[in-house]
Amino acid sequence: MQATLQRDSPEPEGPVKDDVDMMLDELEQNLDAAALGRRSDLMQVPELADYLKYMKPKKIAAFKGFKRAFFSFRDLYLSYYQTSNDINQAPLGHFSLKGCEVSPDVSVSQGKYQIKLLVPTAEGMTDFVLKCDTEHQYARWMAACRLASRGKSMADSSYPQEVESIKNLLHMQSATNGRNENSTARRSSPVKLPSDFNVDEYVSQRYVRKARSKQALQQRVADAHANVRQLSSTEAKLQYIRAWQALPEHGMHYFIVRFRNGRKADLIGVAINRLVKMNMDNGESIKTWRFANMKKWHVNWEIRHLKIQFEDEDIEFKPLSADCKIVHEFIGGYIFLTMRSKEQNQTLNEELFHKLTGGWG
Incomplete structure (x- = not known):
């Protein structure tokens, strides 16, 4: 927010400034000082530097396991060196993480x-795995990777909130498993479940099949409930949403399509900020196109094709598992959401929404 006091002509000599003028002058000075402080902060670009383990799964040497190296994360770039003494030399590897895919592989109970x-x-798309030693280290590096994938550095105001969100999710998992090595607080007393409690109504069948017994699952549900029962209804809902948003591939919708000149069907995922071509056998990402790099897209209603123009290439495909209108509405709707301001009082631009989802992208 900026306040600017404008005067059409110099203030006439004579009367002393009244209280309102003095308060406006003080506000202007405070805002100028705050702006100067923000500019000073931006000159100091945040950086992460630490020893981590890494692995390139698709390399022949991957069977040897993780290697240890010194990593540096600055702006949107990840670099790694043999040791910290080599920081001023050419790195062993250097990546721009803008547009990359980031997913967690975490088990708090196993560390x-x-x-x-x-x-x-x-x-092409290169697989790279970072292995952190502690929850705190993981939260900071994971938050930096997520922001960089969206084209934001750690100087962005959302970085501290991203770190805290990751820590809270880890804390929930840690408490659920009965292990919280970073906290000396006592665990909440377990909740007594009703006699007719049916675990099948609360837990996915794939976890029910893996569990030692339904009694063990019931105990885990009771422990998890004990950790959130002190929250208000609103706080519990917000915590649920944050945990849901932290899941891998959150918000991804899948469609089977055939690319132009393609011989077989492919799987694509549409997320809030990207379009992903995926392996139909294992769900791994093959290629990613960011909406931020999109110039325009067009729907050919006669042949039911979508053509999307990005900065570096054009793609065209025909949806097979759904009508092209559905895929088009997902793309346009997600782009509309990314253009929305975080201000709660922002007026909904219905014309823009219908333009983005109605076929004239």
């Missing part, structure tokens, strides 16, 4: 804190 990256390079 496993890994970050899976799928980085766009000249050779």
Whole structure:
């Protein structure tokens, strides 16, 4: 917010400034000082530097496991060196994480804190896995990777909130498993479940099949409930939403399509900020196109094709599992959401919404 006091002509000599003028002058000085402080902060670009373990899964040497190196994260770039003494020399590797795919591989009970990256390079999409030692280290590096994938650095105001959100999710998992090594607080007393409690109504069948017994699952549900029962209804809903948003591939919608000149069907995922071509056998990402790099898109209603023009290439495909109008509405709707301001009092631009979802993207 900026306040500017404008005067059409110099203030006449004579009367002393009244209280309103003095308060406006003081406000202007305070805002100028705050702006100067913000500019000073931006000159100091945040940086992460630490020893981490890494692995390139698709390389022949991957069977040897993780290697240790010194990593530096600055702006949108990740670099790594043999040791910290080599920081001023050429790095062993250097990546821009803008547009990359970031997914967690975490098991708090096993002390496993890994970050899976799928980085766009000249050779195509490159797999890269970072292994952190602690929850705190994981939260900071994971938050930096997520922001960089969206084209934002750690100087962005959302970085601290991203770190805290990741820590809160880890804390929930830690409490659910009965292990919270970073906290000395006592665990909440378990909740007594009703006698007719049916675990099948609360837990996915794939977890029911893996569990030792339904009694063990009921105990985990009771423990998890104990950790949130002190929250208000609104706080519980917000915590649920944050945990849901932190899940891998959150908000991804899948469609089977056939690309132009393609011989077989492909799987694509439409997310809030990107379009992803995926492997139909294992769900791995093959290529990512960011909406931020999109110039325009067009729907050919006669042949039911979508043509999308990006900065570096054009793609065209025909949806097979749904009407092209559905895919078009997802793309246009997500772009509309990214253009919305965080201000709650922002007026809904219905004309823009219908333009983006109605077929004239």
